[in-house]
Amino acid sequence: MDCFLKKFNELSLDELYGIIKLRLEVFVVEQDCVYQDLDDKDQVSYHLFLKDNDEIIAVLRIIPENVSFDEMAIGRLIVKKPYRGRGLSKMMMEKAIEFITSDLGKDRIRLSGQAYLTDFYIGLGFRKVSDEYLEDGIKHFEFLYGA
Template identity: 50%
Template sequence: MEWYIKTFGELSNEELYAILKLRVEVFVVEQDCPYPELDDYDQASVHYFLKVNNEIAANVRIVPAGTKYSEASIGRVVVNPTFRGCGYGQEIMRKAIDYTATVLAEPRIKIQGQEYLERFYTELGFKKISESYLEDGIPHIDMIWERG
């Protein structure tokens, strides 16, 4: 089990392929949601991921402030179905929040989360800042984390 933090340019071809493959498997295929997964934010982002037995177990991308939103953002939060139930979702989010707040020195983090995960994100310190809305046919809400 090993954690990695890499910019887009630091990702190997194999790592990039594995991350994109996992995201498509979960967000497009599993959730039956055809949408443009490749949105041109990966290149500016920091990719935080966990490998277990050389397989991507969990992944998030940290989008710098001023790129997608005025605040920094954590998105494309995904846990490989093989590794669900191991706590990796919470663990990677805690690590990503810590990295964003300390290394990037960002006081606020904005996320666009699927509405059914509101409790998950609330437990991590995020507060809901929008009403529910449909994004690619799935109910979402905007949430903010602020250094306290």
């Protein structure tokens, strides 16, 4: 397995296609959620992804400040179904947090996370900072990392 972190304009067409394909596979088909995945945030984001051979098996995006939230943001975290349960989500989140805090020098990260993942995000150092709300018909909370 290989890990990559690229800005949007550094992605190959095959990588971009693989990222979008995985997001649609999980969020739209598996979770039966109709929503607008292409939201014009990808172009300003960093994309962290794992490849197993040539297949993209896990993704997330790191969104700059003042795009989704005032703070840096992490979103669209996905691990392909056959690869779940191996700690890849945690490893991806730790890499994203390290990149944001060390390389970009930012100390606050906000995300909108599905409610069933509350313990996962708290275990990474985030704290819940909102009441529960529905996003695309799925229960979510906002989580904040840092001061």
